[in-house]
Amino acid sequence: MSTQAPSPTLELAAPSGAVARWWKTADRALAWAGERLNPILVKETRQALKSKQFMVTFGLLLACGWIWSIIGVSSIGPGAWHGESGPEMFMGYYCILAFPLIVIVPFAAFRSLAGEQEDRTYELMSITTLGPRQIVRGKLGSSVMQMLIYLSALSPCLAFTYMLRGLDFPTILFSTLYVSLGSLALSMVGLFLGTLTAEKHWQIMLSVAWIAGLLYAFGGSIALADELIFGWGIDVLDAEFWQVNAAIFTAYVAYFVLIFYAAASRITFSTDNRSTRLRAVMFVQFALATAWMAWFWVGPVRGEDFALPVYLMMVGIHWYAMGVFMTGESPELSLRVKRRLPQSFLGRGFLTWFNPGPGTGYVFATVNLAAAVFVVLFAVVVAESFHGGEFLPQWDSDHVEQTLAFGVLFLSYVVAYLGVGLLLVRMLRRAVRVGIALAPIMQILLLLIGCGVPWVVQMLTFPDEGGRWDYSLLQAPDPFWSLGYVVDDWQSGLSDDTGWLLVIVPLTALLVFLLNLRGVAHEVRQVRIAKPKRVAEEDAEKLPPPESARPSPWD
């Protein structure tokens, strides 16, 4: 891959000027690209080309492909070109391809960071000027490279099945596409898992869990292909096919990006800002989910009144899960982070919530979820005012109340649980040094207590026949049972218990929120500090400040 070696074509006095010029351009383009390739990708490609293990895997894959072809062709016999044996043959090749793509590549991605940590080359690499995102991109790039090599090894076989008939081109294309996208996503997850811990015993436990998960995913991918080929099939002329694909693809990209930045943030230097970018991604995901909800609400697929509760549930879980991690962040901002805090009025008002810190994270998660509830309220009000109109779905007024009750309760639970968790984490932080992992552990404990204690009390105090298994207000701390109860009531209007829940839970949430305000205020009061003199000097040397730079109102 050395770009320095003078191109031999140039020395060979090319026969025609045009060809020579073309070669020269191509050579330069290659050199240019070679320079800009990710260093890790370049290194790992070189390694792979010399690695026995890679050659063995590749050889096995080819051999399996050949063996299956021979078995297939000999069993189909001379009728191969007339019968419809394509699907069976394809399924075989698909399994041969899916194993390396779904199991080997993502596992290698997981091991590649762990392996570098064991050889201690990771440290050497991390103190170069390679950024954390470059490292993740490079590792991901080498997964993609392996994937492409496996794909290209089997692509003649896949093309062969098309000639056997019985299988249309979209099916071949989409099943290969899905398995490749699956491989890419699993590699990303593998890389993320690789950043989680450097400790040997955790690494081993994670490896075992990851292998199990990947084998499960392999099974899933086979089942999916089976459905695509022998079951549902793929109908490219159906609008719903594209709509579902687009929605899933949006979610795919959104979570892929989130995991990418999460992995990069895990290997970012700890005084750097590891949170703001992730929060921006979460926000974009939220906006995308809202847009899709609106599409299902008013788009061509009309009358989907389940769109609203499903949306509330999705964003509720989203902001709760994100909130758990954000409330685990350290409340101390490093001097480095403080240099870039927003300082204008607008910036402080809106962008402060993107700053790292558990309090800002708490507010960020809960305010966004509250916004979602308002969006739903708005959608409902619009629907009401156009009731019976042609444009909006038919809307039953009972559903309005229930959807809103569900939204308000969900929001209140998230506010309360995250808030109590945050208070506890803050208290513990005063006594011991703890990392971000404390917050999820704390939430799991809280949920166990919140659900378990009322349940045990109910089991012990209620008589056998007297509604031991029925919902009672005692279960108010249990979000699962309570929310389920509200949804179950769907057809019968709001019950008294729901009414009480709507008083108790939001009030508790409000109280918890107020208790947290002190901590939040402390974080919000932090202000930007000046760059150190030496840093300012170097920045001025590198790029002199533009004369008429008007500061952005958001800065």
Next chain:
Amino acid sequence: MPASHPMIELRNLHRYFDETRAVDNVSFRVYAGQVFGYIGPNGAGKTTSMRILATLDLPTAGDALIDGFSVVNDPDRVRYRLGFMPDYFGTYANVNVREYLDFFARAYQIRGQRRHDAVERVMGFTGLDVLAEKPTNGLSKGMKQRLCLGRSLIHDPAVLVLDEPAAGLDPRARIEVRSMIRSLANEGKAILISSHILTELAEVCDEVAIIEQGRLLAVGSVDEIRNQARPPQNAVEVRLLDDVAGTGAAELGRWLGDRSDVKELNVNGDSVRFLHAGTPEDEASLLRSMIEAGFRVIAFGSKDQTLEDVFMQVTEGRVQ
């Protein structure tokens, strides 16, 4: 020699691992063109402080600056300026010497012809050019050591932090490493280099710091430390002429025994050994009064301290 600002500066650096105070309030400065020796016994905290300088670890308190940039708050700017050679190798399987250096050159964002030149320069400097196509995993220890030195030089950093670069090398290789370090310093780099052995660094270092249990015990040039460490007492050995019976020696012993500046008197045959408190000037006058008292002195030796003695005196051999 000191330039306008130090290239390496430790400011009250602390690093605790639970109870262990691996680095305990260490401060010193290294200027461009200087070789600074960082000397201490096992577990003294050398590697810990160097890892902080290399932005691999964070201090519990205090800060360290590379060319004026904090390792805590500006690690990106520090990394650009710093070459770190750790006490392990970190080689890759299926990567040869040239590819290894090429990878790190790319990782430091060096592009095109400049990268090609950097790899050639480093291989030439470390004498690895003959091994360019050898797999890094198959190199001998000394060759790996050179490779690691080469890697830390690939982006031509202004500051070098080398953790025991000469450990495990044969005598010739040690001398070569020393001369490499000297020539790098002559190019104007600031170099921090650690070792267990003061003697090994005495020739090459402009200044040394001695550290034990995380605390700095002495900082200065080798001579300054020798003087600081010069004990108040010198070991002196005296022999008398024709003193086969040892009677003269015994008499000298009694004579010396009356003096307050003599301790640990030890008469053995014709020689008398003792510790004398005082300057070399005082020793000279002691000799004069001995002769004036009629002792026929033929040898009067005050043993000069070796660097090993200095090291043993400064450190206490405690471990934590």
